[in-house]
Amino acid sequence: MSRIRTHNLCFLGFGNVGRALVRLLESKKRELRECYGIRWRITGVATRRIGWTADARGLRPDGLLKDVFISSEGQQRGKRLPGKSRNIREWLRAARADVLFETTPLNRHDGQPAVAHIRAALESGAHAITANKGTIVFAYEELARLARRKGKRFLFESTVMDGAPIFSLFRESLPATELRAFRGILNSTSNLVLSQIEAGLSLEEAVIKAQELGIAEAEPSDDLDGWDAAVKVAALSAVLWGIPLKLDKISRSGIRALDPAVIRAARADGRPYKLVCSARRVGKRVKASVKLQQVDPSDPLAAVDGTSSCVEFRMDALPSLTVTERDPGIETTAYGMLADFIRAVRES
Amino acid sequence: MSRIRTHNLCFLGFGNVGRALVRLLESKKRELRECYGIRWRITGVATRRIGWTADARGLRPDGLLKDVFISSEGQQRGKRLPGKSRNIREWLRAARADVLFETTPLNRHDGQPAVAHIRAALESGAHAITANKGTIVFAYEELARLARRKGKRFLFESTVMDGAPIFSLFRESLPATELRAFRGILNSTSNLVLSQIEAGLSLEEAVIKAQELGIAEAEPSDDLDGWDAAVKVAALSAVLWGIPLKLDKISRSGIRALDPAVIRAARADGRPYKLVCSARRVGKRVKASVKLQQVDPSDPLAAVDGTSSCVEFRMDALPSLTVTERDPGIETTAYGMLADFIRAVRES
Numbered sequence: 001m002s003r004i005r006t007h008n009l010c011f012l013g014f015g016n017v018g019r020a021l022v023r024l025l026e027s028k029k030r031e032l033r034e035c036y037g038i039r040w041r042i043t044g045v046a047t048r049r050i051g052w053t054a055d056a057r058g059l060r061p062d063g064l065l066k067d068v069f070i071s072s073e074g075q076q077r078g079k080r081l082p083g084k085s086r087n088i089r090e091w092l093r094a095a096r097a098d099v100l101f102e103t104t105p106l107n108r109h110d111g112q113p114a115v116a117h118i119r120a121a122l123e124s125g126a127h128a129i130t131a132n133k134g135t136i137v138f139a140y141e142e143l144a145r146l147a148r149r150k151g152k153r154f155l156f157e158s159t160v161m162d163g164a165p166i167f168s169l170f171r172e173s174l175p176a177t178e179l180r181a182f183r184g185i186l187n188s189t190s191n192l193v194l195s196q197i198e199a200g201l202s203l204e205e206a207v208i209k210a211q212e213l214g215i216a217e218a219e220p221s222d223d224l225d226g227w228d229a230a231v232k233v234a235a236l237s238a239v240l241w242g243i244p245l246k247l248d249k250i251s252r253s254g255i256r257a258l259d260p261a262v263i264r265a266a267r268a269d270g271r272p273y274k275l276v277c278s279a280r281r282v283g284k285r286v287k288a289s290v291k292l293q294q295v296d297p298s299d300p301l302a303a304v305d306g307t308s309s310c311v312e313f314r315m316d317a318l319p320s321l322t323v324t325e326r327d328p329g330i331e332t333t334a335y336g337m338l339a340d341f342i343r344a345v346r347e348s
Numbered sequence: 349m350s351r352i353r354t355h356n357l358c359f360l361g362f363g364n365v366g367r368a369l370v371r372l373l374e375s376k377k378r379e380l381r382e383c384y385g386i387r388w389r390i391t392g393v394a395t396r397r398i399g400w401t402a403d404a405r406g407l408r409p410d411g412l413l414k415d416v417f418i419s420s421e422g423q424q425r426g427k428r429l430p431g432k433s434r435n436i437r438e439w440l441r442a443a444r445a446d447v448l449f450e451t452t453p454l455n456r457h458d459g460q461p462a463v464a465h466i467r468a469a470l471e472s473g474a475h476a477i478t479a480n481k482g483t484i485v486f487a488y489e490e491l492a493r494l495a496r497r498k499g500k501r502f503l504f505e506s507t508v509m510d511g512a513p514i515f516s517l518f519r520e521s522l523p524a525t526e527l528r529a530f531r532g533i534l535n536s537t538s539n540l541v542l543s544q545i546e547a548g549l550s551l552e553e554a555v556i557k558a559q560e561l562g563i564a565e566a567e568p569s570d571d572l573d574g575w576d577a578a579v580k581v582a583a584l585s586a587v588l589w590g591i592p593l594k595l596d597k598i599s600r601s602g603i604r605a606l607d608p609a610v611i612r613a614a615r616a617d618g619r620p621y622k623l624v625c626s627a628r629r630v631g632k633r634v635k636a637s638v639k640l641q642q643v644d645p646s647d648p649l650a651a652v653d654g655t656s657s658c659v660e661f662r663m664d665a666l667p668s669l670t671v672t673e674r675d676p677g678i679e680t681t682a683y684g685m686l687a688d689f690i691r692a693v694r695e696s
Contacts (some may be wrong), residue, residue: 015458031524036523149587163666164666169517172516172520173520173687175687177683213690262641303645304648312674317372317682318679319676320672320674321671322674323669324648324668324672325670326648326667326670328665329667331665332665332667338665339521339522342524
């Protein structure tokens with residue numbers, strides 16, 4: 001067993017994923033210490049609402065989950081507000097950050113400000129772990145290079161298929177393979193909406209249902225129009241092939257075009273419509289698309305319903321390997337970040 | 349990039365898998381050298397027919413594939429028969445083995461002589477890589493401990509689902525997860541035979557077809573009666589839970605019991621019969637079975653046909669993660685051993 005070390009964790013963005021991660025860190029506390037030599041304390045939390053909050057002695061996790069910011073020592077000394085910084089660099093320094101967990105929302109136009117956050121974290125000497133796909137789509141090469149130069153890790157397992165191991169599978173478990181193509185269902189919201197339409201709802205009703213379930217956002221266009229799926233295709237291409245794709249170069253259709261009756265008839269016929277992501281390497285280029293299309297009953301994609309997702313990889317040595325994740329929750333995304341955290345501090 | 353090192357490889361058993369591995373090593377030669385700092389030469393081959401053949405200067409791979417055993421220097425010096433040893437220890441020494449690839453057939457009663465082979469290899473200071481499930485089912489704990497003590501690796505990715513990453517997925521990509529249960533289709537022969545029966549063949553015809561395709565063995569009882577599947581369940585339990593299972597404690601049915609008409613009717617009804625492996629952890633024990641049963645159309649197992657296989661893992665943080673491998677070939681099994689080889693020499 002390695003020596004036990006305490007890591008200072010900072011959360012940039014503190015919504016459902018960040019909170020689920022704090023709960024997961026708490027519930028895995030003993031296992032992290034005993035099996036991985038990892039202790040942790042939360043020394044920084046930053047959101048638009050509360051600003052750049054930091055306390056290098058640690059904030060109380062139970063307080064954070066109730067939006068109460070108390071130092072770990074607060075219990076003895078009485079409530080004490082942690083320090084406020086003016087910007088991310090000052091904040092990382094005040095928090096003595098070892099690891100940044102970045103969970104701000106996606107900006108599909110230039111990936112900002114998440115890219116700047118990751119850059120600042122790596123430059124400050126912290127590992128950077130993100131659930132934000134924009135950082136990979138717009139700056140993978142740059143951030144990966146910066147991480148190498150700093151001897152830190154830039155990890156992002158939770159950006160595609162929640163926390164299911166996709167990037168780590170290739171990084172760690174599939175050496176010396178040549179990836180030729182991939183194909184999958186990568187957007188939960190549109191897949192859930194299709195399943196609901198098949199069950200008899202109208203598009204509008206299905207969207208409301210997905211919102212009630214906490215899956216679809218208030219403004220779900222990015223999901224319904226295939227943008228989110230396209231961003232994931234671009235993220236996979238950037239990392240697995242080292243080939244960045246421009247989003248508007250990915251041929252793309254959403255799920256709004258078809259009449260619900262057509263979608264239901266296809267399902268009844270056993271050949272359901274799915275929003276299929278695909279990408280194929282052709283020489284030094286990648287041909288990619290996001291398309292609403294019918295799939296055969298024997299196609300593994302046919303059985304991927306609701307919020308489930310999957311991706312099939314075609315490689316030289318392994319002709320077809322598919323990873324399917326069923327019924328993920330917010331905990332699954334949090335798990336991807338936890339796994340990245342363990343990876344980062346174990347290997348550095 | 350790490351320094352380039354040459355590794356002496358020994359093959360114990362040299363059938364289809366061993367030969368496919370030699371071809372794969374040849375085709376990946378440049379990538380292994382440039383990306384992983386790995387050079388290799390084959391210094392030992394042993395089979396029942398040819399005995400313990402070794403030459404520490406290396407045997408010519410092209411010759412081996414034609415059953416001609418010539419030293420690497422043979423071209424210049426004329427054909428020269430490599431040395432013969434009397435037993436595995438002498439052979440490993442004569443070959444100066446760094447890595448043993450073990451591909452002898454399964455003995456489902458006590459795992460021998462494969463267990464003894466792996467033990468000898470590790471004791472001699474070589475990494476041991478096997479495609480033989482018996483070694484895990486009967487001696488996982490002992491061999492893993494011996495490997496740790498010797499600072500070598502005992503790896504076995506090709507024992508379950510050909511070369512698809514299952515063990516390495518858990519070892520490397522799923523830290524801090526609690527595996528609660530798994531379920532899958534793990535025997536290609538019986539799955540192919542079921543698919544052929546569904547397509548109209550009788551059991552006997554389906555078996556002959558599977559034999560013609562090179563999938564089923566001359567004596568296919570172990571596959572048809574669920575023994576091979578049970579061995580795989582026991583292998584997964586031993587490694588992923590550290591709990592060895594006695595094969596006769598796994599409740600087991602084969603695929604011969606049902607009338608082909610019943611199998612065809614179930615498929616027509618959309619609820620095909622599958623030989624389903626399952627295991628669930630209950631406290632410190634494991635409840636496991638191999639059962640011919642109908643699966644729902646929405647069940648991912650329903651779409652796993654022919655020689656394809658799959659396994660679904662249920663974990664605390666990831667409620668359901670399924671790995672599916674479609675249309676594997678002998679190259680896939682060879683790939684699993686290649687990946688283990690890279691892992692072993694990279695990490696040691």
